[in-house]
Amino acid sequence: MCRIDTNVYFCVMDLFKIYSEGDKFFLPNLSIDLVIIGYRQRDLKCLLLKIDNKWLLPGGYIKIDESVKHAAKRILKERTGLDNQHLKFMSVFGDKDRQFKEEFVAYLKKKHLEWQEDSWVNNRFVTLTYYSLVEIDAIKPVIGNLDEQSSWFSFDNLPPMWMDHSSILTAARNRLKEDIQQEHLTYNLLPDKFTMPELHQLHQTILGEKLDRSRFQKKMLSSGIFERLPKLQKESPGRNPYQYCIKSKKTNPQR
Amino acid sequence: MCRIDTNVYFCVMDLFKIYSEGDKFFLPNLSIDLVIIGYRQRDLKCLLLKIDNKWLLPGGYIKIDESVKHAAKRILKERTGLDNQHLKFMSVFGDKDRQFKEEFVAYLKKKHLEWQEDSWVNNRFVTLTYYSLVEIDAIKPVIGNLDEQSSWFSFDNLPPMWMDHSSILTAARNRLKEDIQQEHLTYNLLPDKFTMPELHQLHQTILGEKLDRSRFQKKMLSSGIFERLPKLQKESPGRNPYQYCIKSKKTNPQR
DNA sequence: ACAAAAGTGTTCAGCCTACACCCATGG
DNA sequence: CCATGGGTGTAGGCTGAACACTTTTGT
Numbered sequence: 004m005c006r007i008d009t010n011v012y013f014c015v016m017d018l019f020k021i022y023s024e025g026d027k028f029f030l031p032n033l034s035i036d037l038v039i040i041g042y043r044q045r046d047l048k049c050l051l052l053k054i055d056n057k058w059l060l061p062g063g064y065i066k067i068d069e070s071v072k073h074a075a076k077r078i079l080k081e082r083t084g085l086d087n088q089h090l091k092f093m094s095v096f097g098d099k100d101r102q103f104k105e106e107f108v109a110y111l112k113k114k115h116l117e118w119q120e121d122s123w124v125n126n127r128f129v130t131l132t133y134y135s136l137v138e139i140d141a142i143k144p145v146i147g148n149l150d151e152q153s154s155w156f157s158f159d160n161l162p163p164m165w166m167d168h169s170s171i172l173t174a175a176r177n178r179l180k181e182d183i184q185q186e187h188l189t190y191n192l193l194p195d196k197f198t199m200p201e202l203h204q205l206h207q208t209i210l211g212e213k214l215d216r217s218r219f220q221k222k223m224l225s226s227g228i229f230e231r232l233p234k235l236q237k238e239s240p241g242r243n244p245y246q247y248c249i250k251s252k253k254t255n256p257q258r
Numbered sequence: 259m260c261r262i263d264t265n266v267y268f269c270v271m272d273l274f275k276i277y278s279e280g281d282k283f284f285l286p287n288l289s290i291d292l293v294i295i296g297y298r299q300r301d302l303k304c305l306l307l308k309i310d311n312k313w314l315l316p317g318g319y320i321k322i323d324e325s326v327k328h329a330a331k332r333i334l335k336e337r338t339g340l341d342n343q344h345l346k347f348m349s350v351f352g353d354k355d356r357q358f359k360e361e362f363v364a365y366l367k368k369k370h371l372e373w374q375e376d377s378w379v380n381n382r383f384v385t386l387t388y389y390s391l392v393e394i395d396a397i398k399p400v401i402g403n404l405d406e407q408s409s410w411f412s413f414d415n416l417p418p419m420w421m422d423h424s425s426i427l428t429a430a431r432n433r434l435k436e437d438i439q440q441e442h443l444t445y446n447l448l449p450d451k452f453t454m455p456e457l458h459q460l461h462q463t464i465l466g467e468k469l470d471r472s473r474f475q476k477k478m479l480s481s482g483i484f485e486r487l488p489k490l491q492k493e494s495p496g497r498n499p500y501q502y503c504i505k506s507k508k509t510n511p512q513r
Numbered sequence: 514a515c516a517a518a519a520g521t522g523t524t525c526a527g528c529c530t531a532c533a534c535c536c537a538t539g540g
Numbered sequence: 541c542c543a544t545g546g547g548t549g550t551a552g553g554c555t556g557a558a559c560a561c562t563t564t565t566g567t
Contacts, residue, residue, distance in 0.1 A: 030287040033384060071352025071384055095347065095386055097326025129288060129326055131350055200546070218530065220547070234537090241545035242537040455519070470557065475520070477556090489564090496518030497564035 026123035029064035034130040035075050036062040036168070038093070038175035039082065041139035042192040045208055047158045047179075048139065049172060050082070052150040055110045059165040060172070061153075062130070075133050083135075083142035089191040090135045093178055096167060097129040106165060134175045136191035183209055187226055190249055196232065198244035199223065281378035284319035289385040290330050291317035291423070293348070293430035294337065296394035297447040300463055301412045302434075304427060305337070305399055306419070308407040310365045314420040315427070316408075317385070330388050338390075338397040344446040345390045348433055351422060352384040361420060389430045391446035438464055442483055445504055451487065453499035454478065 025031075037060060039050040051058040063078040065071055079088055104125040119125075144153040156162060158176050161169060183189055189205055190197065203219050223229060229247040280286075292315060294305040306313040318333040320326055334343055359380040374380075399408040411417060413431050416424065438444055444460055445452065458474050478484060487501040 030382075030384065032285040032287060065352070065384070067382065068354050070354045071350055073354070092350065095326055095350070097320070097386075099323050099325045099328070127285075127322065129285065129320070131352075198546090215530065215532090216546085217532080217548075222529095239545075240539060241543075242547080244546055453519090470559090471519085472521075472559080473557065494518075495566055496516075497520075497566095499519055 023119060023122055025064065026126075029066060029123075031123050032126055032128055033065050033071075034062055034128045035065065035071070035078055036060040036096075036130050036132045036171055037075070037079055037082065038132065038134040038172060039079070040134060040136050040175070040179065040192070041155060042205055042208070043139050043155070045204060047176070047208055048155040049158060049175075050144055051154060051156055051162070051164070052146065053152040053154070054150055054165070055113065056163075057106075057165050058156075058162045058168070060132075060168050071131060075131070079133075079135055081147075082145055083137060084145060085137075085142055088135050088137055088142075089188060090133055091182070091188075093132040093134050093171075093175055095129060095131055096171060098167070099127065101129070101167065102127045103166060130171075132171050132175070134179065136179075136188060138192065138194055140194070179209060180211075187223075187228055195252065196246045196248050198235065198246055200244050202247075278374060278377055280319065281381075284321060284378075286378050287381055287383055288320050288326075289317055289383045290320065290326070290333055291315040291351075291385050291387045291426055292330070292334055292337065293387065293389040293427060294334070295389060295391050295430070295434065295447070296397075296410060297460055297463070298394050298410070300459060301414075302431070302463055303394065303410040303412055304430075306409060306411055306417070307401065308409070309420070310368065310406075311418070312361075312420050313409075313411070313417045313423070315387075315423050326386060330386070334388075334390055336402075337400055338392060339400060340392075340397055343390050343392055343397075344443060345388055346437075346443075348387040348389050348426075348430055350384060350386055351426060353422070354382065356384070356422065357382045358421060385426075387426050387430070389434065391434075391443060393447065393449055395449070435464060435466075442478075442481055450507065451501045451503050453490065453501055455499050457502075 039061060041048045041050065050061060052061055061078065061082040063074065063081070065074040069077070075090060075092075076086075079090055080086055102125060107124065139155065146153050158172065161172060164172075183206065189202065189209065192205060193201060199220050202223065203214065203216060206219065207214050228250055230250045232246040232248060234245050235243045294316060296303045296305065305316060307316055316333065316337040318329065318336070320329040324332070330345060330347075331341075334345055335341055357380060362379065394410065401408045413427065416427060419427075438461065444457065444464065447460060448456060454475050457478065458469065458471060461474065462469050483505055484502040485505045487503060489500050490498045
């Protein structure tokens with residue numbers, strides 16, 4: 004058993020060591036990829052990292068003495084800086100040729116890292132994907148020591164991506180559409196206080212269709228998970244909406 | 259790349275080789291476990307294998323040059339003898355201490371197999387679980403070279419099981435309950451020709467509650483996936499039910 | 514003919530839908 | 541006081557629930 008604190012690990016070990024000996028600390032054929040989803044200006048966005056002019060999902064590996072779920076939470080925390088974010092398992096991507104090998108060769112050479120034919124990163128990886136709904140303004144994206152840049156992209160305007168990460172994004176986008184019909188989870192995308200018109204617009208964006216305003220409001224309120232706050236006194240032209248918060252967040256605060 | 263036909267592999271390699279060198283052919287920390295579900299005499303059953311007085315789910319490993327999905331299908335075929343069975347991904351079990359090690363020690367010693375501390379089977383395994391709905395009478399369970407016996411068990415009367423396989427079964431039982439509310443897949447548990455009363459009883463068994471006969475029938479027929487056949491002419495006391503088959507099975511036969 | 518079991522119809526309630534109306538606020 | 545936009549009410553239609561009724565067949 005090798006217990007290694009992730010922070011220590013990422014600071015102390017150099018890249019070479021990660022790539023040559025990572026399989027001593029991580030399960031060698033499994034990875035985790037996260038689709039971190041945010042919402043701003045009527046647009047669904049996801050957080051991506053840049054390596055060598057192509058983008059990829061924030062992800063990581065599962066430590067030998069760590070559960071899969073813990074790994075996913077840890078990676079999410081590493082990337083967003085926050086605990087207790089929404090996190091939901093999506094699916095398994097397990098194609099037989101699913102490996103970075105070909106794509107990484109050029110990049111590693113460029114970085115003057117020795118190309119190791121037998122390095123664990125050349126392995127074929129089965130990846131477990133999760134999606135997480137976050138409030139964009141509450142998190143501060145953290146870039147790792149390989150990534151050059153992190154940025155939010157609209158789902159409608161995605162950049163060129165590594166390997167099969169585009170398909171993972173598409174799957175997440177579709178999955179979210181299905182899930183919100185059953186579960187109330189979209190408030191995770193909004194600040195702690197939000198209005199019904201905001202929530203309404205968010206659902207319309209996710210589903211890509213108009214929703215009846217009246218019915219939407221009644222459906223949401225009948226769920227009983229929202230608590231109305233004193234009305235917003237502000238600068239809008241017409242009547243101002245009430246603000247709402249999530250009841251459970253008060254009794255059992257999430258952040 | 260080592261391409262090894264599974265049948266050849268299972269016949270030629272001896273147990274010792276599987277357990278000492280399996281990691282040369284399989285992804286070393288991943289397994290697949292199947293909950294194969296059948297239905298007989300108003301009872302939901304699952305297919306289990308016996309090793310050393312404890313039972314376990316039929317399962318297997320993913321070959322290095324094989325997709326996860328293909329592995330699941332292959333394992334299902336190995337165990338049931340049939341292609342194109344229903345198969346649906348369920349979930350990931352990835353606890354950090356998820357390994358057979360402790361439990362296998364006693365058994366391997368009993369079998370006079372040398373206990374190898376560093377054998378790959380001692381690894382911690384993340385398992386990908388699937389469930390499959392099958393027609394009990396159409397399949398002929400195949401036992402592997404380790405299993406002593408295979409048998410169908412009622413979900414209400416499960417035997418002692420290896421590791422966390424009981425929890426996997428419970429998860430599958432609950433998942434099935436949820437899934438049939440959304441999807442029409444239960445016909446997989448019945449023969450190609452079946453009656454509405456049979457389907458009705460099956461749903462009642464799965465859900466564990468009474469369902470209105472009239473409404474059930476109308477709901478099923480309105481889905482449009484069933485095709486009515488000439489009425490059954492047989493030995494029942496009252497009126498005899500129509501038989502139905504699945505339309506898509508005729509145009510696109512599943513077996 | 515009657516009992517038993519399958520198939521169909523009827524009624525009622527509740528929910529979804531669409532839209533109209535009311536309310537609060539800024540100009 | 542009117543335009544703007546949020547909040548609420550209401551009439552019509554659809555679907556689901558409960559149960560009654562009809563049909564078929566063995567005894």
